[in-house]
Amino acid sequence: MSARKHFQPIAQRLSKILYRIGFLLMLVIVMVYSVLSYFDVAENLHAQLVSLAQEHRPRLSAALWDIDPIAITEELDSLSAVSSVAGIALITPSGARYMRGVSDEVSKELSYTVELMHKSSIIPVGRLTLISDRYEIWKQVAYRVLPFALAQLLFVMGLLFALQLFLRKVVLRRLDALTIHTHLLRPDHLDTAPPPPLFESPVRDELDNLLQGFANLQSNLLHQQKERGQLIHALAESRDQLEVEVAQRTDESFYLSEFLQLLSKDAARYLSMPLDGAEFGLEQTLKDTGQLMGLDTLVAVHFAGEIQQGSVYLWHKGNKKIRPDFTLAKRNLFPLSEKKLNSQAAFMMSVPNELAEESGEAALCRDLHLAKLVALPLDFNGERLGVLFAGLSDQHRQYSELEMRLLPLVAGLCSNVLAHRRQQLSLQETKNALLAANQQLERLAGHDALTGIANRRTFDEVLLQDMRRAKRHSKPLLLIVLDVDLFKQYNDSHGRDAGDIALQKIAAVLGKFAERSGDCAARIGEKEFVLLLPNTDLHVGKLLAERLRLAVIKLGLLHEDGSALTISQGLATYAGPEEVSAADFLRMADKALYRAKRGGRNQVQFVDLAT
Incomplete structure (x- = not known):
């Protein structure tokens, strides 16, 4: 878990960031201006040195030609009096040197050298070097940069101060007002309206979205609080009704528990039942279930398929039977059930209002003396295996809601049993086919394919x-x-x-x-x-x-x-x-x-x- 953070107002952090950015920007501008000023001053001093050398060049050339020491000294003194000239070096072809204020390390200074020529000679009479000290350059640069830096400092300080005032007025005051409002809110006082903004902005910004979102959140919380009160009131009203229903459901639970135990026992019995025992086991399941639910009959009709004939599994409390020619269980004998069960999980039919005389449903009702019939599909993996019928002989007796919830469980068990039996038949047929194929492969592996004799x-x-x-x-x-x-x-x-x-x-x-x-x-x-x-x-x-x-x-x-x-x-x-x-x-x-x-x-x- 991270350590608790130290609180610091956002205004203070914004001010620090703005001042740091402003001073850094000012420092960069002053440094750039200083570099530019240095090169400009150096260029101006070099131009002054060139101008002075060109101006005194004729007189110095004549003095050197006439070998006039006094004139030479006067010219050198005149040049050294100029403030931009820090030193003078005059060297004659004979090796004589006239120096003013410089040493031999001339190359380290800013200098200008010119050859002195006389009109009566084709060779130079001397070489004049004017030197300017770099201290003079930095002094002139300082005279330029210091006022500029002071102006920049004042400008940046004023701009940052104005920006800080703007942020405090536009952003921070609204945030402070919202913070105070959130501290004052209580669960029992959610209807307190937030304070109006002290500064109305002509455009909408993120703070406006934040304030609007907070107002929406407060409104939603208030609405949910009212709904919660209504729900608590409705739950209090439903509590008594639920207590009554719980008492009723308790009795149903004992009944349902017994029913589920019966289905569980039958399902376990089917797992260990041989292939030829499925018919007896399914009829026993129909008998136990019908007696427990108080029905008059349960009939599971298994439609004929590719690998087995159709069959009818019947339980009737009076041991009534169906006519012998009904045992084929063809799908076309039940047109009403096929049509209705394509769109419904179960449907109820009465006799003789909805049944055609030649249909399988009508035959069941006639042979078993039924007044009402409920049909449920026997489906497995999307395939219709057959139909389960639950019948009543008493016309006034109604199917209860619990019975209509339990009958799909019976139908599901019957569907699994029928699918399991079909799968066993299919596996047995596949096993026989594999044995025959293996025998054929063994015979072919030992015989020549062309002649049929041994290979x-x-x-x-x-x-x-x-x-x-x-x-x-x-x-x-x-x-x-x-x-x-x-x-x-x-x-x-x-x-x-x-x-x-x-x-x-x-x-x-x-x-x-x-x-x-x-x-x-x-x-x-x-x-x-x-x-x-x-x-x-x-x-x-x-x-x-x-x-x-x-x-x-x-x-x-x-x-x-x-x-x-x-x-x-x-x-x-x-x-x-x-x-x-x-x-x-x-x-x-x-x-x-x-x-x-x-x-x-x-x-x-x-x-x-x-x-």
Whole structure:
């Protein structure tokens, strides 16, 4: 917290500021005038020195030419008698010096030097230097500046005094009057008018705005004080009425507390309720609420949606039911409720004044023997889920104000239950769809997109597993690697689409040879396929490879020259005891395929790892 400030009148502070500014301004003006005067006096003295030198120059030149010491002395004495001349230095070519009142430090003084020439000589007969002391300059400057400074001081003092009087008359007196008036104001004397200004200004200024604002503030405070008195009087009159209403509200509070406890218990029950228990739970809520409020029936109509059919949840104190064909709960069965609830939070209808005979509202009233019906919207996040109806059988019974306040709470709970059930159904449907999509993705991740058979990733996994199994059980494992001969020429001549079709047909033929559960046919390159057959020795493998070669030829895939599209195959077998990796096993089959290619294509070559 800052220290308490010392009080100082604003007039005193303004006076100090004005005097400081005035004296500073005067000081600046006097300094500028002094500098200008100095240069002017120095210039005048220099001009006098030039004039004196030019005036005595002819006589001094003649005296020096005639070598007349008396004449020289007279001329020098005449020059030294001038007040502006502080010293004279006359130097002849022979080295003679005539000095008056100066030393050798001539350069420090204000001086003027002239060469003395005689008409009978072409060289100077001497050099005359006239020197003026700077003391003379400052003396003349002082004679000028002191009167000017005194005049400026008197002018500034007079101007500041006049300005101070003006500020005191125009500003300070009004501020003093306003300060005194604020000290005299009391909460019970706000109607005291402020004093009139002692000085009327012809124009409006900030002080006028301040005085007007203070007057407005005083008027507003007086007005608020009167209103406060009126409010206190009105509150005193309302106090007795409030005491009566509090007594009535107390009874309602006990009723409302019991109602809220019921809704809270039902809401907690719904959080742990399974998906198929929502219907029973909602009907139980309608029953408990209807019995507590003394209603004859409560009906929650859930409109049909995209993922579930419409439904009707009913409680009636006489256990009456609705006709069976009403269970679809279509939105178009309730035209009046749809129309009214678009602009109202709730509305009341009577039978048969407002209901059409074919409407859903009329059907409810007929089947349940109702005389009055209140409809409330079942909305969730701006979406109309259905309608809640609260009915009375007695035509003379009226809905109380408390019942009309509590029914929206029931509608809100029903809306949340219906939205929660719909969300559960949607999540269940989404979960099932995700499971199906994951299964599809897993299948697609292991198969070639073009041919539909296994891809390289699946083949590598199956090869590693089959080699382990073959080693464990000492069973033969056959690997056929085949490559489409001259496929680039076929693709270039027939087009990429025809090439893709050819690969699909070859893959289909290859798949027929992998008919057992453990067999694997896969595409591992652009035009390279493999066939992995467990429990198959080399002899059977040769027969299968030959059948596969002929089956591809029978596809009728022809090159541009009419020759058939063929395949080359490399076979390798693995029996288990050998320490061979999957990569080495595949590399041996590739070497056999290379020999088939080098040997003219359209043939089968093999490698037996056991030998």
